[in-house]
Amino acid sequence: MTQKKQRLISRRDLIKAGALAAGVGPAIIIPGRARAAKKTLKILQWVHFVPPYDEWFNKKYTKEWGDKNDTEVTVDNIGIAGISARAASEVSAQKGHDLFLFNWPPPTYEEQVVDMKDVYEEVQRKHGKPIDLGVKSTYNPKTKKYFGFSPSFTPDPVNYRQDLFSAVGMPNGPASWDDVRAGGKKIKQQFNNPVGVGLAQEIDTAMAMRTIMYSFGASEQDANGNLILNSKETLEAVKFVKALYQETMTPEVFSWDASSNNRAMIAGQISVALNAISITRTAEKENPEMSKKIQLTKALRGPVRAIGLEHVMDVYVIWKFAENIEGAKKFLIDYTTNFRQAFVAGEFYDFPCFPRTVPDLKTLIAKDPKAHPADKYKVLEDVLEWATNVGYPGYSNAAIDEIFNTWVLNVMFAKAASGAATPEEAIKEADVACKRVFAKWKAKGLV
Secondary structure, eight states, rough: HHHHHHHHHHHHHHHHHHHHHTTTTTOOOOTTTOOOOOOEEEEEEEOOOSSHHHIIIIIIHHHOOOHHTTTTEEEEEEOOGHHHHHHHHHHTTTTTOOOOEEEEOOGGGGGBBBHHHHHHHHHHHHHOOOHHHHHHHTEETTTTTEEEEEEEEEOOEEEEHHHHHHHHTHHHHHHHHHHHHHHHHHHHHHOOEEEEEEESSSSHOOOOOOOHHHHOOOBOOOTTOOOOOOSSSHHHHHHHHHHHHHHHOGGGGOOTTTTTTHHHHHHTTOSSSOOTTHHHHHHHHHOHHHHHHHEOOOOOOOOOOOOEEEEEEEEEEETTOOSSSSHHHHHHHHHHHHHHHHHHTTTTEEEEEGGGTTTTTTHHHOOTTSSSSSSSSGGGGGGGEEEEEETTSSSOOHHOOOOOOTTTHHHHHHHHHSSSSOHHHHHHHHHHHHHHHHHHHHTTTTT
C-alpha cells in the first residue's frame, strides 16, 4: 500500500471514528463547518445630529473592529426622543442590546447594568484620568458603582446672530445673560427676531433652564446631594426667565421640540439659541450665507458665575442581561482609545472625556475648512473650564435623572413665564415634586 493511500484511509477512519463517538452518522460531517459560531455585538445609539458620524461609526469603525475581533457588530440607530422608551422596553423584556447609548446620565437604571469600574481603570491606565464631568455623570458615590461609561460629551455654547447683535452695539455677541435680555429686546423691537430659548417639555429647555439657574447660584441639590431648590437664588433665576420671555420671546417656545431652535436659527428667525454646534454644522451645508452670520460664544455670565452644561452626555451602559458583556467592554476601551477618529468624523460635535485621546484638539478646532471664519470653533478650546453636569454641584444621581426626564424644572419656568403661576408658586410646586422624587430614591438606597 502506498503512503498516499495510507494517508487517505487514515483520514477517513479518523472522521468516521469521531462521528460515531459523537453519536451521529458520518454523513452529516461537513469539512470546514465544525467551528465555533462567530461572536456578535449589538449596539443601540441615537441618530447623530451630524450625519457623517453615523457614516463613519456604522459603516467603517464597527466593521473594522468586528473584523479584528472576530465579531459581527450590528448598530441600530433611533431618534433621541425614542431612547427612554426603548431602554424601558429592553429592561422589561430582559433582552436587547449589549451596548446601549444614552445621551444623558441614566442612574435610574443602576440596578439593571454592570459596573464599569474596570473599563474606567483600563482606559485611565492607557490615557490618563477622565474629566470630572464624565465621572459625575456616571458614578454613584452612595453605592460606589459606575453605572455607565462616558467616552465623550457635547459642549453647549451660545449660537448668536452676529449681524443682529452688531446692529445693537454688541459685535462680539452677548457675554452675559443680562446682555441677552438687553440686546435681545432691542433686536426683537428693531428686526422682529426673538430670542430662541425654549420653555417646553424637551431636552434643550431642560439644559437651558439649568444653565441659567447655575449661573444665578441656584441648583436642585448641593454637592452632597441634598435638595436645595427652594432658594432666593432660584427665585431670582425664575424671575429673570419670566422677564426674558416677556421682553424678548414669543409663545412658540412653549411648544418647541429639541430641534426647533436649530430650525429657527438656520431659517433666520431668531437672534440667539443655546445649543450644540449642530446648528452651525447644518447651516454650513444647507445655508452657507446664514452660517457666516451665526457665531459662537462660550458660557454666559450670571450674577454668580459663568457656567454652561454639556449639551449631550454620551453614556454607554451594558445591561446585566447582555449576551456579550466582555465584548462590549472591550469595544468601549478600543473606541475610546481611537476617539480622535470619532472627534473628526463628528466634525468636533463630541469632545473627549479623556483629553489625551485627542492631543491635538486645540489645533484641529482652531482652523476648520468648513467654518466661517475658519477659527469659529476655537471658542470651545476652554470648554472644560465652564461645562458642567446635570445635578451640579453634585453627581447626576437617580433623583436628578427623574426630575430631568419628567421636566419638573421646565414646567416650573414655563408656568412662571406664561403667568400660569407666580414665580413663588411655581417654585413651591416644583419643590414638592422634587422632595417626593428624592424620598423615593433614598428609600431605594440609590441616593
